[in-house]
């Protein structure tokens with residue numbers, strides 16, 4: 001009996017692992033300069049317009065997450081970054097997507113809101129008060145820790 005329960009649990013775990021490895025990754029950048037974190041304000045879709053997020057986007061087929069993040073930072077902000085360690089946990093998004101944040105060092109260019117309403121450099125104290133997208137909000141403690 002106990003063996004049957006264990007078998008069932010192990011089958012469930014295996015299925016969950018398959019689901020997670022099939023999840024599509026959205027990568028985001030925690031870019032810190034002079035003790036401040038870079039955030040950008042979404043212009044679309046209407047449901048999220050005006051809310052703030054870390055720069056980033058979907059990893060395309062055949063891309064590594066680090067490559068995707070460098071591409072997104074170039075497209076959205078016009079900057080070059082060197083991608084570092086993951087910050088905080090993976091956060092589930094809608095459907096089969098997860099949000100994964102990496103520290104990123106600004107190595108070229110000055111960030112501009114090329115596809116967003118605005119960019120802003122936040123102090124550790126300002127981070128919790130921002131109107132973040134829900135998944136980014138989950139990462140607030142990890143982002144504050146990065147700044148202090």
Ligand code: C5P
Nearest residue numbers: 026028053054055056057058133135136
């Ligand atoms: O930017 P893009 O539309 O490609 O992002 C894909 C999904 O990831 C969207 O649902 C967006 O709301 C979400 N996202 C997020 N936090 C980020 C970047 C994207 O929740 N920092």
